[in-house]
Amino acid sequence: MKISIAPSAGFCFGVKRAIDMAVYSAGKFGTELNTIGPIIHNPQVVCLLEEKGIFPVESVDKIRSDTIIIRSHGIKAGIADEIAKKDIAVIDATCPFVKKAQDYMKSASSEGYFIIMVGDKKHPEVQSIISFAVAGRYMVLNNLEELKHVDFTEKIALISQTTQDVMFYLSVIYEVFRRVKKGVIVFNTICDATKLKQEEAAVLAARSDVMIVVGGYNSANTNKLKNICKSIQDRTYHVETEKELDPGWFRDAENVGITAGASTPDWIIKKVVEKIKVIEKQNK
Numbered sequence: 490m491k492i493s494i495a496p497s498a499g500f501c502f503g504v505k506r507a508i509d510m511a512v513y514s515a516g517k518f519g520t521e522l523n524t525i526g527p528i529i530h531n532p533q534v535v536c537l538l539e540e541k542g543i544f545p546v547e548s549v550d551k552i553r554s555d556t557i558i559i560r561s562h563g564i565k566a567g568i569a570d571e572i573a574k575k576d577i578a579v580i581d582a583t584c585p586f587v588k589k590a591q592d593y594m595k596s597a598s599s600e601g602y603f604i605i606m607v608g609d610k611k612h613p614e615v616q617s618i619i620s621f622a623v624a625g626r627y628m629v630l631n632n633l634e635e636l637k638h639v640d641f642t643e644k645i646a647l648i649s650q651t652t653q654d655v656m657f658y659l660s661v662i663y664e665v666f667r668r669v670k671k672g673v674i675v676f677n678t679i680c681d682a683t684k685l686k687q688e689e690a691a692v693l694a695a696r697s698d699v700m701i702v703v704g705g706y707n708s709a710n711t712n713k714l715k716n717i718c719k720s721i722q723d724r725t726y727h728v729e730t731e732k733e734l735d736p737g738w739f740r741d742a743e744n745v746g747i748t749a750g751a752s753t754p755d756w757i758i759k760k761v762v763e764k765i766k767v768i769e770k771q772n773k
């Protein structure tokens with residue numbers, strides 16, 4: 490059985506940067522540090538960071554430390570205002586790609602565009618970006634059906650979640666272009682790391698008999714990878730750790746592909762590979 494790992498599987502630039510900043514700060518200050526929400530969407534990494542004194546809290550009033558780390562997804566504009574009123578030091582680990590999307594949102598919104606943000610409205614990154622829009626002048630869209638609620642006589646700006654499926658974003662752009670009356674601007678806010686991961690995952694899924702996608706169940710980009718792979722290879726399985734691998738998945742498989750979300754550390758990917766090798770021996 491040949492096991493192939495997508496070259497860009499695992500931590501992306503923004504996640505690596507946020508974790509490096511958090512770990513460096515924890516070592517430097519030697520006291521408890523807080524993040525608003527988990528620093529990345531991977532429960533195993535969040536547990537490891539807690540051992541280093543970095544704890545997520547749900548809201549500003551729950552902050553226990555005198556330093557707060559802003560995670561790679563960014564935070565809502567209102568929360569940043571709340572933090573600014575307190576005597577708390579801020580380490581801003583917002584990914585530069587998310588920052589750029591926040592800036593686009595601010596400028597398009599202030600120029601009077603109605604914003605269509607393509608993404609998951611419950612995702613913290615979307616909530617942080619959309620918080621920079623003018624109230625009541627935006628919608629978050631997750632399927633083409635929802636376009637029926639848009640007033641196409643408005644001038645429209647399109648912005649995407651950084652981890653959006655490229656093909657879906659293109660389909661929304663096409664539909665908006667077809668219907669819009671006044672004008673439309675499109676911001677290319679899907680980050681390069683996401684595009685690369687999705688392209689590699691699609692190629693690998695096409696030449697694998699079984700595809701394993703590794704990452705947190707709460708990770709949007711991991712779920713997107715799973716959906717892309719599943720649309721190409723029905724034998725696609727999403728796991729958080731090697732413990733969930735089922736030997737039955739690998740029967741008769743000659744080529745196994747592995748990809749992993751942007752918040753999946755290398756050590757989890759390695760454990761998955763080792764476990765698949767053990768399963769291979771057992772299945773013989």
Ligand code: SF4
Binds near residue numbers: 586710
């Ligand atoms: S997936 Fe892209 S936007 Fe999100 S943290 Fe990683 S590099 Fe930044």
